[in-house]
Amino acid sequence: MKSYKMFLILAVVLSADGFSQDVAGSSAQLRQLVNVPTAGVLGRGQYEVGMRLFDRGGVLANIEVGVSDRFQFGISYGGENFIGSGNIDFNPLPGVDARYRLIDESIPGPAVAVGFNNQGFGRFLQKVPGDTSGSEVDRYVQKSLGLFIVASKNYAFMGTIGIHGGMNWAVTEKKDKDNQPAFFVGVDKSLNPELSLVSEYILALNDNRDLIGHGRGYLNVGTKFNFNNQIMIDFMMTDVLNNSKQIGKFAREFRLSLVNQF
Numbered sequence: 680m681k682s683y684k685m686f687l688i689l690a691v692v693l694s695a696d697g698f699s700q701d702v703a704g705s706s707a708q709l710r711q712l713v714n715v716p717t718a719g720v721l722g723r724g725q726y727e728v729g730m731r732l733f734d735r736g737g738v739l740a741n742i743e744v745g746v747s748d749r750f751q752f753g754i755s756y757g758g759e760n761f762i763g764s765g766n767i768d769f770n771p772l773p774g775v776d777a778r779y780r781l782i783d784e785s786i787p788g789p790a791v792a793v794g795f796n797n798q799g800f801g802r803f804l805q806k807v808p809g810d811t812s813g814s815e816v817d818r819y820v821q822k823s824l825g826l827f828i829v830a831s832k833n834y835a836f837m838g839t840i841g842i843h844g845g846m847n848w849a850v851t852e853k854k855d856k857d858n859q860p861a862f863f864v865g866v867d868k869s870l871n872p873e874l875s876l877v878s879e880y881i882l883a884l885n886d887n888r889d890l891i892g893h894g895r896g897y898l899n900v901g902t903k904f905n906f907n908n909q910i911m912i913d914f915m916m917t918d919v920l921n922n923s924k925q926i927g928k929f930a931r932e933f934r935l936s937l938v939n940q941f
Contacts, residue, residue: 715829717867725745825847845863
């Protein structure tokens, strides 16, 4: 009986510590793992300016604004071959990111957010390299989430650990077999107040496996440096399982983000 009570007390302490970190300040909330979101949002009046460097000289810039303590809105735009020679291949459309936090994290339950994001990651492909069938794909290597719902829960465990999971529907995809619901999960683990590790797995049930994927899903991992909740530096490896056919092996990417207040 005593061991049972100790277990309950420990569970409450772990959950309470995660909750206190979550509500202590919106700028401290982790808002994105590698490609997938968490239930974190910017606080009212905060803004984030970021730049991501990816394969083939690609650059993706973004700006996010906390409209309220629950709602953030942002846009992103970029393309390939910014770094190097030759013409720049711009993405066909800007990306839009809108996220609303429905439920705050509490001791018994996770935070929950819903949103829309039409920004994919990696190269934008009109056709698959090497494919002679003439099939058009018109998508990013890792496609956008579209509509999504995500839940996040934080615990104290040798620092902190966050567990995240969600479901998405790629409503922007043109092909019926590509826009069915899909799922994603992720985890972040702090090593010290400035350094943490993140990992995510996107099941990619909505991948066009005839042209793009091997059916393995997308495993992305990264290391995050957070300096005073204002400067964030991410080193990432995407598609570690090499799911993308004829696109190449996993890619090394870099992201720099600055957070400030109006």
